[in-house]
Amino acid sequence: MLTSNGYVLEEERLGLLEAVPLGERADRGALRRRLMRDGYLYLSGLLDPVVVLAFREYYLGLTGAVTDRASYRRVLFEEVVPGPEYAAFCAQPALKGWFEWFLGGTPFLHRRKIIRQTAPGENGIGTATQAHYDLVYLRGGSDQVLSAWIPLGDCPVERGGLTYLEASHHRVLAEEAAGRLKRPAASITADLPRLATSYDARWLVADYAAGDVVVHTAHTIHAALDNVSDELRLSTDVRYQRADDAIDARWQHDWHDRDGL
DSSP states (O other), X not given: OOEETTEEOOGGGEEEOOBOOGGGTTOHHHHHHHHHHHSEEEETTOSOHHHHHHHHHHHHHHHTTOOSHHHHHHHIIIIITTSHHHHHHHTOHHHHHHHHHHHTSOEEEOSOOEEEEEOTTOOSTTTSOOBBOGGGGOTTSOTXXXXXXXXXXXXXXXXXXXXXXXXXXXXXXXXXXXXXXOOOSOOOBSOHHHHHHXXXXXXXXXXXXXXXXXXXXXXXXXXXXXXXXXXXXXXXXXXXXXXXXXXXXXXXXXXXXXXOO
């Protein structure tokens, strides 16, 4: 049974995230068409798992010894987030080089990069990332910004990875164009089953492995599952765009969970 913020995802509203076939991985035109069609690109094995797991160990080495929430926050926001190790991981050649190739121009990495950690058994409203699309938080720049979600270690569905609302970007694009969604930045809902019914769509899930990356558009609705496993769920999400497109200046500072964004 899969849940998100305590809501049970109905089996008839679940599907599998489709990985990009290896035969298409070097075809930029095919990838762009797939992104326009699906709203996401599931790039299995894009990164070297050794690099991913090394960063996970670095993170756990700094945070694993803390025993209280205040100390964890200090280590996270004063050491990990602004540290050179995190910056290097998010700009590693396998990732930055892929965006340079895919975007067809100089890539720009937003400085505000987020690390998410969910311990086993953490659930209930306000725990998992609620359903949203990224543009509502990035309206100060190009709507062509792309997000890369990276599991920092293996992340089977029961560990609480990202789930995507199938083909949701088409409806979001239409409603954005019509001016019906220009609300203040906020999540849509924690009630994923109700949203799936409203969109007559499925939530797509996957058993992610270390090295996998999912790239999604700024209009694609996504959320996180609850961690119902016995292992820590750790991930990061970063955002790339072309450097010559408009850039949201608010996202050019290190991430903090009290930065108002």
